[in-house]
Amino acid sequence: MKQVESISLHFMGNTVTVNQKDGLFCLNDLHRAYTGGMSRKQKPHDWCKGILNGEKSRHYNLITFKGKHGGTYANEQGVYAYASWLDDDFHNAVLRTFSSAARGDAEGAVKIAQSSVTLTWRETLREGNKAFCHAIYTAQKEGNVKGNLNHVMANIQSLVCKAVTGLDGTAFKNRYGMSARDFLVSQDDGKRLGVMARIEGKVEALLDAGMDYMMIKAALAKDVMKAIESWRYDDFTASNG
DNA sequence: CTTTGAATCCGTCTATCATA
């Protein structure tokens, strides 16, 4: 890669200069570009501790500095690996921006990065799902639904999946290779994502009213029937390749 | 449907540096 002082990275309206130190790039700058500096999740340190073993750490020349102006630095391969861990869209933006910068085409890199990324439903859905999970957590804590929290969580989420798609969580994943939530996000299917949000809201209300698992299952029976009738499995399979 | 372990998130603490 051509030696450059720094690279201007654009993502989702954020513009961040990725600084260099001894030929290594600051992953914290990438994190700022990805989150807009608004989130602590998926920080470089989390990537280091969760993903990497010692061997890979050396492969990416990972170096960390504590304190003000500190950070985690990595080589170009490390930058791509970290970006890939964060998000596919972000990874594409980084890949194209860095490769253009390496060719000395800084303006081109900016244009490419700016045009390559659009907002997805992912963050919105994640926020909505938090509230939904919290409602399940509260119901389990108060004893309205019995059993281990993990089980209650999995069962009710599977119930929602069935009310939206007609298939329970496991069956859906077997058919499409991913969860219903991820599938709808990947299809940018706002209509059915809206249905999912509505069902989750309904379950939240039922939990809040003190209903247990079987009562909620019964209450969603009509939604399940409707989903079975309306879900165009073959259409989605075809459009999904 | 249940169990289990891995992955990820996030709050809190610690370390380090800059500045007054």
Place this chain on the structure above:
DNA sequence: TATGATAGACGGATTCAAAG
């Protein structure tokens, strides 16, 4: 030296997904 800012370290909580 005190204080504030920034980033890593740590560990518990939460979420996800594979296997039984």
